Amino acid sequence: MALPLALLVAALYAGGLYLLLGRSLVRKIFGLALWGHAVNLLALTTTGGRVAAAAIVPVGAETPPATSGDPLPQALVLTAIVIGFALQTVALSLVHRALRRRRSST
């Protein structure tokens, strides 16, 4: 499972870089979004990329089951998605404003 994930992460970074290097501002934002996904996927592969159970402590037990995955990267990804989305929105609105101003001035 680790190798396909690693290849996917590499493809996302490469695609994002390609879009970022273009001239179009909207494409740049899509490039940043792709990079955001690449980082999130990378965070998930830090657990080894294996399919693991949710780290929830069963009723009556003290520790989560041994098959459970590391919950911390999942928490990080959740936060990173929210923040990345918010900032892409900010960037998109700025680009919108910049393009609108330019069109009205010409």
Place this chain on the structure above:
Amino acid sequence: MTWLPALLLLVPLVGGGLALCVANHGASRWISRAVAVALMTLGAVALGATTDGAMLETTFGAWSAGLGISLRLDALAAGLVVLSGFMLLTAGFAADARVVGTRPAFHGRALLLTASVCGVFLAADLFNLYVWFELALASTVALLTLDARRGQVRALLPYVFASLLASVVLLTGIVLTYAQVGSLHLQTIAARMELVGEDMQLVLAGMFGLALAIKAAIVPLGLWLPLAYSAATTPVAMLLSALSGKAALSAWFRMWPTLFGPETVAPYVLATIAMVTLVVGVLLAVAQRRTRRILGFHSSSQMGYMLLGLAFLHPVAMAGALVFVFHHAIVKSGLFLCAGFIRGGIGTDRLSASSTPVALPWVLRGTLLLLALSLAGIPPFSGFLAKLTIVRGGLETPMAALAVVAVFVGVLTLLSMLKIWQGTPGVRSRPDEPTLEICGKGRAALLLHLAPAVFAILFGEVIVSWSIDAAEQVLGPRYTSPMIGVNR
């Protein structure tokens, strides 16, 4: 005292929320001033609580440190919180003085920026640091677009894209660090960093270095900075130079010594980059013809000094870098304020412009001269204190040659300051010219900037001794234990 770090964040956050909700400009102004005074007071309490290497750490939600969100309050963070309260106060005064017209929403956004940079100063784990960085970016953009006129939004795009790019690189570095050491808590990472192979350490150093170099506007990557300054109104430029830039530097100070030791080539690379930034930044500054652009490029160059102090990885040089952070924040924003008044009075900040000659009042002329000399590093002023401490520390390291070069680059800084002084119309006035009027709040903001400069002249000894303590705390035992009696 575990409430103290949380309080330092809650006060500006709640204040910012309130100030954005109230529609009344007067109310938001008083909220901002109250928060600024509260931050300085709480920061002073924090300074008292962090003497002699004491450190307060709060982890929320009863998690063990390293799992929960934790805030760490050390001497540097306490000092920086006082600084942000101070900057919030003076930038608020500058905004109210309508140096260049400011909208009511300024105070709420300035408060949120203050809260986010305080978050960066206090963050004890890497992910927390990243989150506060993003919030600081969002509030800086909100401040910059507040008064953005036609065309200025476009000047902001490089800043936003550069910062977002840096954020992704930073996050990648954070994730890779977690994959290597299994923790995000800075102190835990520092303890486990020896287990990471040297090649991986260099990869991480490159990731964090690249991300923070963009955020701190190091020369080849920092061309967005002068563009952003050109779009900013005076109070926003003050906050941008004093808070946003210093947040990036604080992250450098926190991460570099904890993560990377002198055993790799990373410090040498950093020192070289700092040196290039120092030289190229000041050369670009000297070539400019507008006051604000000189100051903007100059900021980039000064980043070089502060990073050089860090690259030496020596307590005294580090202490010099810390003094430099405070000195630069106050002096540079004061100069932006002066430039704002001059631009407001004359209509342009182009040097040697010959339109509408007005005489500058003594308070503006005096502040401009004192702050410019301070920035240039002329002996009794704070700039000299900072540079001297960096060079003194640097001379004791294997990179002593760089310290010597840094001294000579200071001459170029003096040149750029002389250029501002010589070129500003109205500095040499004749009695028949009308004097530029500055309202009470504007004068208050100018005098507030002079106060720390005078304090630095009188109590340089105290400042250096405090900063050596703070620097030892920042560097950690790895760099301070073999020191045989740091010469104070």
